[in-house]
Amino acid sequence: DAGVTQSPTHLIKTRGQQVTLRCSPKSGHDTVSWYQQALGQGPQFIFQYYEEEERQRGNFPDRFSGHQFPNYSSELNVNALLLGDSALYLCASSLVGKETQYFGPGTRLLVL
Amino acid sequence: AQKITQTQPGMFVQEKEAVTLDCTYDTSDPSYGLFWYKQPSSGEMIFLIYQGSYDQQNATEGRYSLNFQKARKSANLVISASQLGDSAMYFCAMREWNRDDKIIFGKGTRLHILP
Numbered sequence: 001d002a003g004v005t006q007s008p009t010h011l012i013k014t015r016g017q018q019v020t021l022r023c024s025p026k027s028g029h030d031t032v033s034w035y036q037q038a039l040g041q042g043p044q045f046i047f048q049y050y051e052e053e054e055r056q057r058g059n060f061p062d063r064f065s066g067h068q069f070p071n072y073s074s075e076l077n078v079n080a081l082l083l084g085d086s087a088l089y090l091c092a093s094s095l096v097g098k099e100t101q102y103f104g105p106g107t108r109l110l111v112l
Numbered sequence: 113a114q115k116i117t118q119t120q121p122g123m124f125v126q127e128k129e130a131v132t133l134d135c136t137y138d139t140s141d142p143s144y145g146l147f148w149y150k151q152p153s154s155g156e157m158i159f160l161i162y163q164g165s166y167d168q169q170n171a172t173e174g175r176y177s178l179n180f181q182k183a184r185k186s187a188n189l190v191i192s193a194s195q196l197g198d199s200a201m202y203f204c205a206m207r208e209w210n211r212d213d214k215i216i217f218g219k220g221t222r223l224h225i226l227p
Contacts, residue, residue: 033214042116042203042217043157056212088155092215099145099164099207101215103157 002027004093004104012110013081021076021107025093031055032074033101034066037088049074050096078109086111115139116204116218124224125194132179133189133221135204143209146187148178151201151220160202163187199225 005024013019025032031050035043045058049068068074072093078085088108092101117136125131137146148160163171163178171178179188191198204218 031213035215040219042205042219043215045214045216048213056214058214090155090157092157099162100147100159102159103149105154105156108155 004091004102006089006091006104006107008107009105010108010110012112014112015081015083017081017111018077018079019081019109021078021089021091021109022073023076023091023093023104024073025091026102029093029095029102030072031094031096032068032072033092033094034074034076035090035092035103036060036085037090037106039087043090046076081111083111085109114218115216116206118204118218118221120221121219122222122224124226126226127196128193131191131194131198131223133191133202133204133223135187135189135218137185137187137204137206139185139206139208141208141210145207145209146178146180147205147207147215148176148187148189149203149205149217150198151203153200157203161189194225196225196227199223 007022033048034046037043047057048055052068063079065077088106090106091104094101144165146163150158161173161176175192177190201220203220205215
């Protein structure tokens with residue numbers, strides 16, 4: 001039973017560039033949530049996708065956008081990168097109505 | 113106000129001893145869930161244990177148990193017979209079922225198990 005997978009594992013970008021991160025949910029899960037974890041902090045909720053729609057959103061600017069595909073996989077896009085966007089980006093999947101979200105290994109983004 | 117408070121930034125514990133990681137929470141939603149996740153240096157957030165606000169019994173999963181004191185809004189994680197592989201960051205988290213679907217995390221406790 002494959003768990004949550006994310007790609008790439010590491011990424012280095014420069015300020016102003018755009019980045020796309022990818023996530024495949026755990027088998028049987030239909031909901032994907034994205035979190036940003038800055039160094040030394042707990043993860044912060046960015047948004048959640050269900051049935052290819054953004055269901056909820058945290059306090060993140062419009063530079064952060066996403067997409068969910070019919071196979072439930074998801075992308076996180078960040079435009080006009082800032083130094084402060086450097087973080088570990090975690091994807092979590094769940095089944096709608098169930099309690100637990102299961103996380104992937106994350107993508108470490110460094111913005112120079 | 114912080115929704116999840118973890119007051120221990122770091123802890124050192126001797127191998128094979130039991131350890132308690134503290135967590136207090138703040139919510140007005142009567143229906144909520146509490147989670148503990150483990151994050152090794154690799155970065156992956158590993159689900160350990162879940163407690164629902166209406167659950168009568170404290171949750172247990174192998175060596176992990178959750179000491180749930182609802183009136184005190186406390187949800188401490190107890191790890192029995194600690195092992196070297198337990199060294200990691202531990203996050204307490206909450207989900208408010210009548211509010212939204214996001215998980216709110218605390219700042220974490222770094223646990224070091226000493227041989």
